[in-house]
Amino acid sequence: MNLRIDRIFFCAAHYLRGHGKCGRVHGHTYAIRDLKVFGNVGENGMIVDFGELKAVIKHHFDHKLIVPKEDEKKWRKALKDLDLPLDIVAIDGQPTAENIAKEIYKLLREYYPDCYFTFALYEGPNEGVYIG
Numbered sequence: 724m725n726l727r728i729d730r731i732f733f734c735a736a737h738y739l740r741g742h743g744k745c746g747r748v749h750g751h752t753y754a755i756r757d758l759k760v761f762g763n764v765g766e767n768g769m770i771v772d773f774g775e776l777k778a779v780i781k782h783h784f785d786h787k788l789i790v791p792k793e794d795e796k797k798w799r800k801a802l803k804d805l806d807l808p809l810d811i812v813a814i815d816g817q818p819t820a821e822n823i824a825k826e827i828y829k830l831l832r833e834y835y836p837d838c839y840f841t842f843a844l845y846e847g848p849n850e851g852v853y854i855g
């Protein structure tokens with residue numbers, strides 16, 4: 724059996740080193756679209772709890788700065804020096820939609836190891852990647 728969540732939104736900032744326009748720090752309202760969760764129905768009658776799954780994603784990504792792992796230390800120091808909250812997500816590679824989608828997939832598999840997922844991650848209304 725599978726369940727489907729049409730859209731989950733989160734806001735985050737990122738940048739792509741070496742990329743012209745996207746080399747600047749900027750933000751997106753990311754949309755996870757058409758999330759399908761494949762798994763067995765548990766004793767509670769659910770494959771997963773919709774609200775919990777949304778909260779997991781929001782907790783890890785909403786209103787965060789997504790940076791490549793190699794930049795994490797510098798950002799933490801800069802944000803500490805500026806006395807700003809340290810809401811950073813450090814990921815493998817450039818924080819492209821592709822790599823952010825991989826991080827979300829990894830996160831979901833950590834929280835729900837008995838489930839598998841497919842979804843699209845959109846950075847804007849028209850551009851997205853599919854995973855799973």
Ligand SMILES: [Zn+2]
Nearest residue numbers: 745749751846
């Ligand atoms: Zn961007």
